[in-house]
Amino acid sequence: MLFLDDSKMKNFTSCFKEKKFLQFFFKRIRLNNTGRYQEDFPFISLCGRERNFIRCDDVPIVYTHVVNIDDTDFLCYGYAGDLMKSKFQPDKIYMLPSTGRVYHPTDEKYGGVGLVKSKLAIEFSKYFQFNNNETNAPTHFTWRNNTYELDQDWFQEQVTKHKLSIRTESD
Numbered sequence: 001m002l003f004l005d006d007s008k009m010k011n012f013t014s015c016f017k018e019k020k021f022l023q024f025f026f027k028r029i030r031l032n033n034t035g036r037y038q039e040d041f042p043f044i045s046l047c048g049r050e051r052n053f054i055r056c057d058d059v060p061i062v063y064t065h066v067v068n069i070d071d072t073d074f075l076c077y078g079y080a081g082d083l084m085k086s087k088f089q090p091d092k093i094y095m096l097p098s099t100g101r102v103y104h105p106t107d108e109k110y111g112g113v114g115l116v117k118s119k120l121a122i123e124f125s126k127y128f129q130f131n132n133n134e135t136n137a138p139t140h141f142t143w144r145n146n147t148y149e150l151d152q153d154w155f156q157e158q159v160t161k162h163k164l165s166i167r168t169e170s171d
Contacts, residue, residue, distance in 0.1 A: 022080040025052070029060050030109050031162060042165065043111075058167050061106045061114035073076045073144075075104055077114060086114065091122060091148040093141050094155040103155055112158035113166070 031147070032044040032053065041053035043060050054060055063075040067082050074085035086106055094114075095105045099140050102121035106114035116124065128138035141148050157168055 019080040019083055022082045025065050025163060026060075026078040026080070026084055029054065031111055058101070058115050059103075059106075059111060059113050059164065061110045062117050063104055063114050063120060065119045065120060075114070075116075077106075088143075090141050090143040090146070092151050092154055093138075094150065094152070095125075095137050096155075096166070096168070097135060097137050098168050101167070105158070108162075109162050111162040112124065113155065113162075114165060151161075 021022035024047075028045045028047060028048065029043055031058065032038050032042050034044065034051070037053050041055050043054035045052040045054060047119055056124050058100055061077050062079075064079060065076050066088060067085065068129070069134070073090075074082075075088050076082050076085045078084045089105060092105050095101070095151070096103065096161050098166065100121075102116040104114050104116055105112060124141070127142045129140035131139040137150070137152060139150055139152075142149055158164070
């Protein structure tokens with residue numbers, strides 16, 4: 001959900017909900033390489049000459065649900081219904097063992113890493129297989145009757161490449 005930084009109450013009633021605005025805002029998000037406020041605001045959304053500096057708990061893209069269009073699955077993000085989506089890559093699901101958070105690739109402009117919303121991550125967890133002990137990341141994921149060996153490398157490669165600050169301890 002998207003809030004003004006100084007909002008005291010951060011809940012559904014105080015977040016931005018207009019889907020076209022959310023689409024406009026999220027499509028303009030980039031890594032903050034401006035040299036200004038990068039430590040506090042690692043992302044930025046440009047709107048003409050205006051700069052909207054963004055801070056988030058982890059990463060700005062949060063996948064909320066799966067849609068199937070013409071036999072292709074997509075993960076939707078930005079709380080804008082089906083307006084924004086990325087092609088679902090079942091072999092790229094990554095669970096960080098220290099937090100239990102689940103991630104999936106996103107566009108490079110967003111830092112290459114998207115977070116899977118908790119409710120969806122719990123649903124996905126039913127399809128994980130742990131062949132290296134349950135305290136480690138899952139090794140396989142079964143989706144639509146296909147079992148995928150999970151790529152364990154993409155996540156750390158993107159975190160390192162884009163210098164992302166990923167939460168490594170659970171709440």
